[in-house]
Amino acid sequence: MSILHVENLCVSFHMPNSMVTAVDNVSFDIAQGETLAIVGESGSGKSQTMLAVLGILAKNGKATGSVRFGDRELLTMSEHELNAVRGSEISMIFQDPMTSLNPYIRIGDQMAEVLTVHKGQSKSAALKECEQMLDAVRLPNARRVLRRYPHELSGGMRQRVMIAIALLCRPKILIADEPTTALDVTVQAQMLDLFKGLTNDFGTALVMITHDLGVVAGLADRMMVMYAGRMVEVGDVDDLFYRPQHPYTFGLLHSTPHVESAGRRLAPIDGLPPSLEHLPQGCAFNPRCEFALPECRVQRPELRVREGGQSCACFYEGALIRKEAQPA
Amino acid sequence: MTLSNPTLLEVRNLCKTFDISAGTFRSPMTLTALEDINFSVHEGETLGIVGESGCGKSTLGRCILRLLDPSDGQVLWLGNDLTRIDAEAMRRHRRDLQIIFQDPLASLNPRLTVGEIIADPLRALMPELNARQRQSRVVKMMEAVGLLPEMINRYPHEFSGGQAQRIGIARALVTEPKLIVCDEPVSALDVSVQAQILNLLNDLKQMFGLTLVFISHDLSVVRHVSDRIMVLYLGRMMEIAPGNELYENPKHPYTRALLTAVPIPDPKLARRRSIEGLVGEVPSPINPPSGCRFRTRCRYADAKCAETRPELEAIDADHRVACLRWREIEAGTVTPRAVEAMV
Numbered sequence: 001m002s003i004l005h006v007e008n009l010c011v012s013f014h015m016p017n018s019m020v021t022a023v024d025n026v027s028f029d030i031a032q033g034e035t036l037a038i039v040g041e042s043g044s045g046k047s048q049t050m051l052a053v054l055g056i057l058a059k060n061g062k063a064t065g066s067v068r069f070g071d072r073e074l075l076t077m078s079e080h081e082l083n084a085v086r087g088s089e090i091s092m093i094f095q096d097p098m099t100s101l102n103p104y105i106r107i108g109d110q111m112a113e114v115l116t117v118h119k120g121q122s123k124s125a126a127l128k129e130c131e132q133m134l135d136a137v138r139l140p141n142a143r144r145v146l147r148r149y150p151h152e153l154s155g156g157m158r159q160r161v162m163i164a165i166a167l168l169c170r171p172k173i174l175i176a177d178e179p180t181t182a183l184d185v186t187v188q189a190q191m192l193d194l195f196k197g198l199t200n201d202f203g204t205a206l207v208m209i210t211h212d213l214g215v216v217a218g219l220a221d222r223m224m225v226m227y228a229g230r231m232v233e234v235g236d237v238d239d240l241f242y243r244p245q246h247p248y249t250f251g252l253l254h255s256t257p258h259v260e261s262a263g264r265r266l267a268p269i270d271g272l273p274p275s276l277e278h279l280p281q282g283c284a285f286n287p288r289c290e291f292a293l294p295e296c297r298v299q300r301p302e303l304r305v306r307e308g309g310q311s312c313a314c315f316y317e318g319a320l321i322r323k324e325a326q327p328a
Numbered sequence: 329m330t331l332s333n334p335t336l337l338e339v340r341n342l343c344k345t346f347d348i349s350a351g352t353f354r355s356p357m358t359l360t361a362l363e364d365i366n367f368s369v370h371e372g373e374t375l376g377i378v379g380e381s382g383c384g385k386s387t388l389g390r391c392i393l394r395l396l397d398p399s400d401g402q403v404l405w406l407g408n409d410l411t412r413i414d415a416e417a418m419r420r421h422r423r424d425l426q427i428i429f430q431d432p433l434a435s436l437n438p439r440l441t442v443g444e445i446i447a448d449p450l451r452a453l454m455p456e457l458n459a460r461q462r463q464s465r466v467v468k469m470m471e472a473v474g475l476l477p478e479m480i481n482r483y484p485h486e487f488s489g490g491q492a493q494r495i496g497i498a499r500a501l502v503t504e505p506k507l508i509v510c511d512e513p514v515s516a517l518d519v520s521v522q523a524q525i526l527n528l529l530n531d532l533k534q535m536f537g538l539t540l541v542f543i544s545h546d547l548s549v550v551r552h553v554s555d556r557i558m559v560l561y562l563g564r565m566m567e568i569a570p571g572n573e574l575y576e577n578p579k580h581p582y583t584r585a586l587l588t589a590v591p592i593p594d595p596k597l598a599r600r601r602s603i604e605g606l607v608g609e610v611p612s613p614i615n616p617p618s619g620c621r622f623r624t625r626c627r628y629a630d631a632k633c634a635e636t637r638p639e640l641e642a643i644d645a646d647h648r649v650a651c652l653r654w655r656e657i658e659a660g661t662v663t664p665r666a667v668e669a670m671v
Contacts, residue, residue, distance in 0.1 A: 041518035154609045184380040184545060186606040189589035193605065211519055214548075214591025218598035237595045255523030256593050257552040259575060265530070266552070268523030272488050 003172055003205060004030040004053070004090075009065040011045070011052045011229075020276045022048045022061075024229040027303075030173060035199060035206040037220035037237070039213065039252070041273050045229040046209045050175045054092060055082050088118040091166035095178040097158035101150040107161055108146030114168045133164040136201070137194060156187035163194065170202060177209045192219055213256050217241060225249050228274055228284035231303055235310020245312040247289045250320045267322055283314070291316045336507055336539055337369040337392065342401035344387055344563075348614065359614050361387045362563045365401070366640065369507065374533070374540040376554030376571070378547055378586070380610050384563040385543045389509040392541065393425050394418055423453040423503035430512035432492035436484040443480035446470065446498045453503050469498040472535065473528060490521035494528070501532065507539045514549060526553060547590045551575055556646070559583050562613055562621040565640055569647040579649040581657060582622045620652065627664035628653050 011023035023045040030036055040046040052063040053074060067074040069085065077085070086092075094100045102110055108127055111134075115126035127146065134142035137160045150158060159179060166174055176195070180188040196219060199206050208220060216223055216237065224234040225248065233246040244250040251269035271288040274280060280287050286296040293315050303313040342365040347356040362384045369375050377385050390396040392403055394410055403410045405421055413421075426449070429435035436445055446466045450457055457465070467477045473494040484492055493513060500508050510529065514522040526549065533540060544550045550557060551571055558568040559582065567580040578584045585606045592598045606625050611617060620638050623629035630653070638650040656662045 041520060156609050184609070185547065185589045185591075186380060186585060187609055188591070189605055190607075192591070212591065213519070213593040214598075217593050217595045218591055241593070241595050252519055253593065255520050257523070257526065257548045258593050259548050259551050259587070259590055264552075266523040266527055268527060269520040270524075272490060272521065273518065 001032050002029040003032050003070065005066075005068040006049075006053065007066045007068075009049065009052060009063060009067065011048050011057060011061055011063045013058070014060040014062075015277075018277060022229050022276060023052065023063075025065075026226075026231050027065075028224055028231070028234060030205050030207065032172070033199065033203045033205055034222065035195075035208060035220045037208045037210060037216040037223040038226060039210060039216060039223055040226035041211055043228070043273055043276060044226040046226050047177050049226070050092070050177065050207060050209060054086055054090060054175070055079075056086075084118075087114060087166075087171075088169040089171050090173045090175065091169070091171045092175040092177065093159075093162045093166045093179055095181050097155060097162050097182070098150065100162055101158060103150050105149075106146070107148050107150065107153070111146070111161070111165050111168065114165055118169050130164070130168065133168055134161070136167070136198070137161075137164045138190075139164070155183055156190065159183060159187075159191060160194070163191075163198070167198065167202060167204070171204060173205045173207065174199075175207045175209070178211070179208070180215060181210070181212070188215075195219060213241075213252065214258070225252070228279060229276060230284060231311075231313065232285065233310060233312045233314075234303070235308070239308050239310045243308050243310075244320065245306050245308060245310060245317075246314050247291045247316065247320060248285050250322075251288075254322065289316075290322075291318070291320065333371040333373065335368045336371050336406060337541075338402075338404040339365055339367050339392065340402040340404065341366060342388070342391060342403065343399045344384075344391055344396065345399045357614050360563055360616065361613060362391065362398075365565055367558060367565070367568060369539060369541060371506075371539055372537060373555040374542055374553050376550035376557040377541065377543045377560060378545065378550050378557060379560035380586075381545060382562075382610050382613065383560045384613075385545075385560055386511055387563075388560070389427065389511050389541060389543050393422075393427055393509060395427070419453065423449070424506045425509075426500035426503065426505040426507075427509045427511060428493075428496050428500050428513045431516055432489055432496050433484060433487075435496055436492060438484050441481050441483055442470075442475070442487075442495055445484070445495060446502050449499060449503050465502055466498075469502045472501065472532065473498045488521075489517050490524060493517060493525055497525075497528070497532070501536065504536065505538070507541065509541045509543065511543045512545070513542075515544065515546065522549075529553065547586060559586065562610060562616050564621050565648075565650060566622065567647075567649045567651075568640075569649075573647055579643060579647070579654045579658065580622075580651050581626050581628050581654075585625075620650075628657050628662050 007027045009023055009026045012019050012021045026049055038046040051057050053067050057063060063075055108130060111130040112123055112126035115121045115129060131142045134145055139145055139157060139160045180191050210216060220237050223237050223240050225232050227248050233249045240249055244253060254267040255269055257266060269288050274284055282298050283296045283301050286292045295315050301313045301315050303311045305311050342362055344362040346359045346361060348359050350357045379385050391398045398411055443466055446469055447462050450462045470477050475494050514525050517525060542553050554571045556570050557574045559566045561582050567583045578587055608625055611624055617624045619634040619636055623633040633652055638652045640648045640650045642648050
């Protein structure tokens with residue numbers, strides 16, 4: 001059952017001399033309890049898409065289209081109504097756990113505030129629930145952690161606190177923006193494990209924004225690949241990993257080094273991601289695409305359902321077979 | 329193949345400590361960043377150095393180049409001890425020893441043009457070259473790293489992260505060094521660009537006959553580029569072995585745990601595998617655990633591990649491990665503690 005329905009979402013930013021479109025006509029659904037990964041490189045619009053959903057774009061940003069959460073439209077909601085949704089029904093955690101916590105306030109007070117504000121609970125009841133939640137995110141000595149200040153905790157512990165805060169109101173959707181990028185691999189593995197457990201235990205839908213395909217593979221049910229503000233491919237994780245249909249998805253998979261690829265030459269995507277201010281005509285990926293057809297340089301491909309089940313925005317429908325990589 | 333090559337660099341019993349102020353009226357504390365590091369680097373090979381943050385990887389890279397002065401031990405470059413020579417003598421070695429940094433834009437002077445940035449090491453280290461010779465070397469290096477020579481008068485802010493890293497690489501290469509320390513050279517880059525830079529480093533290594541010390545926290549990247557790999561934990565060497573050997577036949581419990589924690593970009597494998605997870609995080613190097621540094625997170629640690637410091641033990645010619653119990657672990661005669669018991 002779909003709980004969030006995003007349709008034709010566009011996000012643009014007023015720059016001194018121009019308008020820049022960071023998210024261009026993005027539509028997707030999130031079903032209850034599922035994990036959706038949004039994958040893309042920097043500037044692909046993956047974070048801006050979700051910031052727009054929560055109405056927390058930068059001041060010069062503007063979102064159009066429709067974001068329906070249940071039967072409510074989020075884009076036209078007043079700030080006051082949105083505040084009731086944010087943090088309570090949809091919550092978000094960010095990449096850097098240090099800058100997301102207030103350094104002057106004890107962990108317990110920061111956490112309890114969520115419950116006193118959103119649920120009207122008393123401070124002591126709130127603290128008790130916070131302690132349980134810290135246990136749920138497997139932070140040892142929860143009671144003592146409540147008395148600590150953020151700088152007294154390590155990066156992994158802070159990220160657990162952030163997750164606990166985000167889950168306090170039992171949100172229907174948890175948005176995690178690169179939640180493990182700043183962490184070491186061993187701590188990252190603990191976090192991914194934790195996310196898996198929590199989405200099961202709480203029935204929360206998880207939107208994982210990431211550039212790391214390794215993280216996606218272990219965690220997500222579905223994934224959506226973005227490039228230069230547009231969706232290029234979306235579908236089940238297995239379909240996209242084993243049978244990618246968009247040349248960009250294909251290229252990403254082949255340029256990711258993994259433990260088995262030792263000594264083999266990587267097949268990177270040529271060139272650089274385009275600047276959003278000077279997008280090429282037609283498909284934004286065409287200058288870097290080895291399968292580009294003449295129409296790719298003129299017309300922009302729309303997202304269409306392919307045979308495999310996933311949707312893909314590409315004119316090329318032949319097999320994706322790499323040009324022979326030069327021997328190392 | 330590379331082990332038979334001559335040794336370029338040898339590090340012996342290297343230690344590095346930092347004094348940390350504990351407050352105005354207290355005596356300073358000592359942070360041990362590196363302890364008793366021993367290894368050598370052979371001509372033409374890539375030595376990978378991995379470990380979690382705070383384990384001493386970058387400090388080691390800097391001690392090799394004497395950007396930091398080691399507290400104890402020797403760094404032998406072609407037999408000369410770099411820790412005992414004066415600054416002027418060190419300068420003569422600097423053209424052979426270069427470094428590439430993690431943050432490509434932060435490591436370039438924003439007020440200099442690309443040409444000036446790349447020519448800088450030549451000015452400082454090879455003053456015998458005249459302006460024309462410098463210019464032609466700079467252009468040659470720009471072409472080698474895939475920058476267009478007409479970009480020579482541009483400033484760093486006009487470049488993307490990947491291109492800025494190419495400038496950093498050109499600057500490191502311009503004195504035609506023998507050894508380059510790459511300190512997390514691709515961590516700040518996007519995936520598609522990261523692959524380009526990794527391939528570029530590989531090409532340049534062949535083209536200029538380079539030897540690389542490649543520091544990274546990303547085990548997939550290290551595996552991809554390295555001939556041999558050294559695993560550091562809290563300033564000590566845990567294991568060192570040829571890349572394939574280390575990944576297929578790891579002996580140290582820490583190496584094993586690190587390897588199982590690497591995310592696999594393959595959904596079916598990722599779902600199937602079980603993570604031999606590590607509990608907690610790296611302890612503070614100011615007050616590290618006694619005995620084996622890893623014992624507080626090790627599922628096989630016993631009382632002996634708290635008392636005795638494991639020495640690096642040679643398993644075969646080029647595989648060394650510092651663990652008291654690796655034989656028992658290998659034989660399966662010890663049962664690991666449950667993760668829950670350790671929290």
